[in-house]
Amino acid sequence: MNLLQTERPLLLKLQAGLLAVLVLSATALVLKPLEENSSRALQAGQVELRMDALDQSVGQGVVLGVMGGLRSLVADFAWLELNRKWEARDRAGLGAMIQLVTSIDPRPEFFWINSARMVGYDVPHWRIAAAGGYQQLSTAEQENIIAEQAEQALVLLERALRVHPQSPRLKLEVGQIYLNRLQDFESAAPWFLAASKEKNAPYFVARIYADLLLRLNRPAEAYAFLKTLYLELPDDPMAQATIVLERIRELEAELRIEGAAAFSPNP
Amino acid sequence: MERVDRIWAVCALTFTEAVRQKFFYIVLFIGGGMLLGSGYFQQFDFGVDELKFVIDFSFGTLFFLGTILAITASTQLFYSEIENRTAHTLLAKPVRHFEFLLGKCLGVQLLLLLFVLLLCGLMSALLYLRELSLPVTGSESLVRYGELWLYGLIQWARFGVLCGACLLVGSIARSYLFTMMVSFLLMLVGQLQYIARESYAEIAFLPLRWLVQTLALLFPNLQVFNVGDQLGHAAATSLPFGVLIQILLYAGAYTLAYLGLAWWNFKRREL
Numbered sequence: 001m002n003l004l005q006t007e008r009p010l011l012l013k014l015q016a017g018l019l020a021v022l023v024l025s026a027t028a029l030v031l032k033p034l035e036e037n038s039s040r041a042l043q044a045g046q047v048e049l050r051m052d053a054l055d056q057s058v059g060q061g062v063v064l065g066v067m068g069g070l071r072s073l074v075a076d077f078a079w080l081e082l083n084r085k086w087e088a089r090d091r092a093g094l095g096a097m098i099q100l101v102t103s104i105d106p107r108p109e110f111f112w113i114n115s116a117r118m119v120g121y122d123v124p125h126w127r128i129a130a131a132g133g134y135q136q137l138s139t140a141e142q143e144n145i146i147a148e149q150a151e152q153a154l155v156l157l158e159r160a161l162r163v164h165p166q167s168p169r170l171k172l173e174v175g176q177i178y179l180n181r182l183q184d185f186e187s188a189a190p191w192f193l194a195a196s197k198e199k200n201a202p203y204f205v206a207r208i209y210a211d212l213l214l215r216l217n218r219p220a221e222a223y224a225f226l227k228t229l230y231l232e233l234p235d236d237p238m239a240q241a242t243i244v245l246e247r248i249r250e251l252e253a254e255l256r257i258e259g260a261a262a263f264s265p266n267p
Numbered sequence: 268m269e270r271v272d273r274i275w276a277v278c279a280l281t282f283t284e285a286v287r288q289k290f291f292y293i294v295l296f297i298g299g300g301m302l303l304g305s306g307y308f309q310q311f312d313f314g315v316d317e318l319k320f321v322i323d324f325s326f327g328t329l330f331f332l333g334t335i336l337a338i339t340a341s342t343q344l345f346y347s348e349i350e351n352r353t354a355h356t357l358l359a360k361p362v363r364h365f366e367f368l369l370g371k372c373l374g375v376q377l378l379l380l381l382f383v384l385l386l387c388g389l390m391s392a393l394l395y396l397r398e399l400s401l402p403v404t405g406s407e408s409l410v411r412y413g414e415l416w417l418y419g420l421i422q423w424a425r426f427g428v429l430c431g432a433c434l435l436v437g438s439i440a441r442s443y444l445f446t447m448m449v450s451f452l453l454m455l456v457g458q459l460q461y462i463a464r465e466s467y468a469e470i471a472f473l474p475l476r477w478l479v480q481t482l483a484l485l486f487p488n489l490q491v492f493n494v495g496d497q498l499g500h501a502a503a504t505s506l507p508f509g510v511l512i513q514i515l516l517y518a519g520a521y522t523l524a525y526l527g528l529a530w531w532n533f534k535r536r537e538l
Contacts, residue, residue, distance in 0.1 A: 024524060
C-alpha cells in the first residue's frame with residue numbers, strides 16, 4: 001500500500017474512483033425499488049411531474065428542483081413582468097413570458113386562464129391595429145387574425161387541461177373562446193356541457209349550454225336537458241331554479257307541449 | 268462503548284464549533300426574516316390561496332437555506348480540522364478515521380436539526396396566527412401542522428445525504444473551495460437528474476443510452492425529497508406513511524454509502 005501511495009498515486013486514484021463507482025452503482029441498484037415507488041407517489045400528487053412532453057417539463061423541473069417551494073414566488077414575479085409586456089403590447093415578449101410563468105408554476109388556473117384571454121382576446125386587437133386598424137382591414141382579414149389567435153389560446157388551454165383535467169373554469173374558458181371568438185356554437189356546446197358536469201361548476205354554465213342547443217336549432221334536446229337540470233338543482237338561490245323553470249315553460253310553448261305531457265316541477 | 272464516547276466527543280466538538288460560527292446565525296436570521304416576510308411577499312401572489320402560498324414559501328426557505336447551510340457547514344467544519352491541524356492531534360489519539368468522520372457528520376446533522384426545528388417552529392407559529400386571522404370556514408384546520416414537521420424531517424434526511432457527499436468530496440479534494448463547489452454541483456445533479464432520465468430514455472443509440480444510464484446510477488435522485496406539494500395544506504394529497512419510510516431509508520442508505528467511501532479515502536489520505 002505504501003508503494004501505491006508514494007510511487008503510484010494515479011493507480012491509487014483509479015482504485016478509489018473504481019470503488020466509488022462500484023459502491024454508488026450498487027447502492028443505486030439496491031435502492032431502485034424504493035426510489036421508483038417514492039417517485040410514483042410523488043408524481044401522483046405533483047402536477048409538474050406529470051407533463052407529457054419533455055420540453056414542457058424541463059422548465060418547471062429545473063425550477064422545482066432548484067427552488068422547491070420558492071417557485072410560487074418566482075412565478076408571481078414573472079407574472080408581474082408578463083403584465084408589463086402586455087401593457088407594452090409586446091407580442092413576442094408576452095408569448096415568452098406566458099411560457100415561462102406556466103412552466104415555473106403550472107398549478108394556478110389563474111395563470112392559464114388569464115394568459116389564454118390575453119392571447120385570444122387582446123392580441124387580435126393589437127395585430128389588427130398594427131396592420132392599419134379595423135377600417136383598413138377587410139372582415140375576412142380580421143377574422144383570420146381572430147381565428148389564429150383563438151387557436152393559440154386553445155392550444156394553451158389544452159396544455160392547462162393536461163395539468164388540471166377536471167377544472168370547470170378551464171373547460172368553460174375553452175367553450176367561451178369557441179363561442180365568443182369563433183362563433184362556433186357546435187364546438188362550444190360540448191365544452192359547456194363538460195364544464196357543467198364538473199364539481200363546483202358555476203350554475204350558469206348549464207343554462208348557457210341549453211341556450212347553445214337552442215341556437216343550434218335543437219329545442220327538444222334543450223328542453224330535455226333543462227328538465228333534468230331543474231330536478232338536479234340544489235336548494236340554493238344562486239342556482240336560479242325559477243329562471244330554468246321559465247325557460248322550460250317557454251320551450252313547452254314553442255314545442256307545443258301541453259297538459260299532462262308538460263313538465264311538473266314537483267313530481 | 269468507548270467508540271460511542273469518542274464519536275460523541277467529536278460530534279459535540281463539531282456542534283459547539285458550528286453554533287459559534289456567525290454563518291449559522293446569518294442563515295438563521297435570513298431564514299427567520301424570510302418566513303416573517305412571507306406575509307409581505309403574499310401580496311405578489313396571484314395563483315394560490317394565502318395559506319398555501321405561505322406553506323410553499325416556508326418550505327422553499329427551509330429547502331434552499333438548509334441546502335446552503337448543509338454544504339457550507341459540512342465542508343467548512345471538516346476542512347477547519349485539517350487546516351488547523353487539529354485533525355492530526357485527534358487522529359493521533361485513539362480516534363479512528365471512521366469515528367472522526369461519523370462524529371463530524373453527526374455534529375453537522377445536529378446543527379441542521381437545530382436549524383430545521385427552529386424554522387419549523389416559526390413556520391407553525393406564523394401559519395397558526397395567519398389561520399386565526401382568517402374568517403372561519405369550517406371546524407377543520409386548513410393547515411396540517413404535523414406535516415410541517417414531517418417536511419422538516421424529510422429535508423433533514425436530505426441534508427444528511429448532502430453532508431455525506433461533502434465529506435466524500437472533502438476526503439479526496441485538497442481545497443475547501445473546490446470541495447464546496449463540487450458539492451453544490453453534486454446537489455444540482457441530484458436535484459435535476461430526474462429530468463435527465465426522461466431525456467436519456469429517448470436516446471436511440473443504445474451504447475450511449477447505457478453509458479448515460481450508468482452515469483445516472485452514481486448520483487442520488489434528490490427529487491424524491493421534494494414532497495412539499497403533498498404536505499401541510501388541508502387540500503393536499505397526503506403522503507402515504509410507507510413512502511415516508513422509503514424516503515428516509517433512501518436517505519439513510521446514501522448517507523452511509525457516502526460516509527463509507529469517505530472513510531476509505533480519508534484513511535488513505537496523507538494529512
